Amino acid sequence: MKAIEVKHLTVKRNGKFILENVNLSVEKNQIFAICGPNGGGKTTLLRSIIGIVPYEGTIKIFGFSPREAVKRGLISYLPQRSPMDYTFPATVYEVVMMGRLKKMGIIKIPSHSDREKVLKSLSMVAMDEFKDRPFSALSGGQQQRVLIARALASEAKVLLLDEPITGLDIQAQQVFYTMLTELRKKTDITIVMVSHDIGVVPAFVDVVACLNRELFYHGAPSKELNIELLKKVYGGDVGILIHGHHHGTT
Amino acid sequence: MELLSYTFFQRALIGGILLSIVFSLFSFFVVVRKLSFAGVGISHTAFGGIAVGIILGIDPSISALIFAILIAIFIAYTSQKRKLHEDAAIGIFFSFSMALGIAIISRFHRTNVDIWSFLFGNITTITHGDLIFFSVATAIVLVYFIFFFGDLVLIGFDPEVAQSYGINVRLHNYVFMTLLAMVIIMGIKMVGVILISAFLVLPATIASAFSKSFIKIIGLSVLVSLVFTVAGLFLSYYLDMPSGATIVMTGTALFALTYLKGS
Ligand SMILES: Nc1ncnc2c1ncn2[C@@H]1O[C@H](COP(=O)(O)OP(=O)(O)OP(=O)(O)O)[C@@H](O)[C@H]1O
Ligand SMILES: [Mg+2]
Numbered sequence: 001m002k003a004i005e006v007k008h009l010t011v012k013r014n015g016k017f018i019l020e021n022v023n024l025s026v027e028k029n030q031i032f033a034i035c036g037p038n039g040g041g042k043t044t045l046l047r048s049i050i051g052i053v054p055y056e057g058t059i060k061i062f063g064f065s066p067r068e069a070v071k072r073g074l075i076s077y078l079p080q081r082s083p084m085d086y087t088f089p090a091t092v093y094e095v096v097m098m099g100r101l102k103k104m105g106i107i108k109i110p111s112h113s114d115r116e117k118v119l120k121s122l123s124m125v126a127m128d129e130f131k132d133r134p135f136s137a138l139s140g141g142q143q144q145r146v147l148i149a150r151a152l153a154s155e156a157k158v159l160l161l162d163e164p165i166t167g168l169d170i171q172a173q174q175v176f177y178t179m180l181t182e183l184r185k186k187t188d189i190t191i192v193m194v195s196h197d198i199g200v201v202p203a204f205v206d207v208v209a210c211l212n213r214e215l216f217y218h219g220a221p222s223k224e225l226n227i228e229l230l231k232k233v234y235g236g237d238v239g240i241l242i243h244g245h246h247h248g249t250t
Numbered sequence: 251m252e253l254l255s256y257t258f259f260q261r262a263l264i265g266g267i268l269l270s271i272v273f274s275l276f277s278f279f280v281v282v283r284k285l286s287f288a289g290v291g292i293s294h295t296a297f298g299g300i301a302v303g304i305i306l307g308i309d310p311s312i313s314a315l316i317f318a319i320l321i322a323i324f325i326a327y328t329s330q331k332r333k334l335h336e337d338a339a340i341g342i343f344f345s346f347s348m349a350l351g352i353a354i355i356s357r358f359h360r361t362n363v364d365i366w367s368f369l370f371g372n373i374t375t376i377t378h379g380d381l382i383f384f385s386v387a388t389a390i391v392l393v394y395f396i397f398f399f400g401d402l403v404l405i406g407f408d409p410e411v412a413q414s415y416g417i418n419v420r421l422h423n424y425v426f427m428t429l430l431a432m433v434i435i436m437g438i439k440m441v442g443v444i445l446i447s448a449f450l451v452l453p454a455t456i457a458s459a460f461s462k463s464f465i466k467i468i469g470l471s472v473l474v475s476l477v478f479t480v481a482g483l484f485l486s487y488y489l490d491m492p493s494g495a496t497i498v499m500t501g502t503a504l505f506a507l508t509y510l511k512g513s
Contacts, residue, residue: 089461089463101404135462
């Protein structure tokens, strides 16, 4: 069974097409990257997959509708720039514990295994030493790692990461990609991530999809992912993207 | 402590303890979600409700509760819509309700109505019926927090992820604001319309000075709020001042101490 299957997905906002007839599928245990220009609909695609955007067409996650998949805790989503409160008083440990919320019973009291999973997730992103620090006092990149740990702690089958490496330094990006590769090897997790970093992406991902309202490419990275295609998706000069220029922000 | 043998003071004390617990739980969320102005809006709007209740001859607590819940739902609705002028709307609405209250009370002047008590609190007015209302309200609030505490924290911290967990953020906002309205009405007799918003923000603000863990902050809020409420009740009696004034002054003194110490 496919991890994610999207068929004839169309999203309209105020009569304008944001996604138009997008078809794609993600195999279990794949690392799947989505690229495309700003405003191309990448975030909208992820938001449709977790069912918080109205759409036409069908989306199945291991055969379940987005709503059902969310209910079963199959998907974990890390938003791009969520309207979150970065000054909220919480320790790193408490933030990651929030990822366990769906695994706890009706009364949300962390069990021994919840606590262990939180610590394990923190060590995966090399933030275990920071567990008692206030989240608000970390650097942006460290906060991002903690949020990735929260996504990992949820033990979802599918991770949807929207530009997760934004704000990470080059070393942290390497650590992050290595971590994803490890995670994929050790577990049967499926990872879908949005990334502008076409220069680095090919080495770590199985499949790339290029999105600019429509799907322009869907297949193995680097092979057919040539300049001509990128020009078509992004328009204009794309050389800078291919040479692995690291974008600090979006 | 002869005072403790007076029924009225026993009632005030029990009421004060229940109030402290409930307010400190809300306090954290009101502070982190920057809802203190909503608190001001709800309590002042309730004053219009009190006046309407008095002239209609119904229990002012009930009419105040209705007014408070209506404005709370209105606030939840406008914050949902992210309307630009949410603050202005709350400001106009609560001033109008306050003005209406004053107009009604001065026009139909009733000598048996002690406005002063509604504005600033009066420990001698806590009735047996009030304590029953307090207990029911406290039970509702505790049940709510036991089941939804985690959801509320996630909504406060990261609403988009909360949504992705299948949490109905919208519904939660309405329920939260409605319960907040109920709790504010509960506190009005003791702390008064004018001072209740301070009572709402003081516990978590003081506790935040000591920790960056929300679990610890909330635990400490309960303690802090119990201390200054009970102290305020005693002062209210001995200094013969409205309880709202003594409670808020004690709380503010505690606040000043923690921040002076910290700086
Ligand atoms: N809530 C919304 N209401 C109306 N239009 C929206 C909304 N959210 C997104 N859009 C529009 O949909 C289009 C796609 O947005 P989306 O956020 O999915 O792009 P993206 O590929 O993630 O871009 P970026 O690289 O900047 O993150 C944009 O034109 C945007 O203006
Ligand atoms: Mg985006």
